[in-house]
Amino acid sequence: MQRITITLDDALLGEIDALGYGNRSEALRDLLRAGLRQRVGDGAVNGRCAAALAYVYDHHRRDLPDRLTNIFHDHHDLSVAMLHVHLDHHACLEVAVLKGEVQQVRQVADAVTAERGVQHGNLLVMRACGD
Numbered sequence: 001m002q003r004i005t006i007t008l009d010d011a012l013l014g015e016i017d018a019l020g021y022g023n024r025s026e027a028l029r030d031l032l033r034a035g036l037r038q039r040v041g042d043g044a045v046n047g048r049c050a051a052a053l054a055y056v057y058d059h060h061r062r063d064l065p066d067r068l069t070n071i072f073h074d075h076h077d078l079s080v081a082m083l084h085v086h087l088d089h090h091a092c093l094e095v096a097v098l099k100g101e102v103q104q105v106r107q108v109a110d111a112v113t114a115e116r117g118v119q120h121g122n123l124l125v126m127r128a129c130g131d
Helices: 010-017 024-040 064-074 102-114
Strands: 048-058 079-086 091-101 118-127
Touching: 010 024, 048 064, 048 102, 064 102, 091 102, 102 118
Parallel strands: none
Antiparallel strands: 048 091, 048 118, 079 091
């Protein structure tokens, strides 16, 4: 094990301490592991994967629902299922379940989250277990 030194502002350190760990090093290790798993999809850098893309968007934004639908129609081979939830008068949450090559899944996620009017987006990628 190696020792590193990092500098954190008081507010961020307070958030880490609020997680309830007795040991800051273990808290940071767990956060780093989780971040790395999320970033590389639990090892799924290439090859086949299953993924969930969750995003919030303003459904009143001109043509946005149609543009989002078109992205998924253009990649119908990756789409498994969709969940649509009305959060309030303007905001909708959608969760798209995708399955396919990691690179293609990430491209779809990037296309969706780059649309103007998509406020938040997060992609969870997992290695595909048996196809």
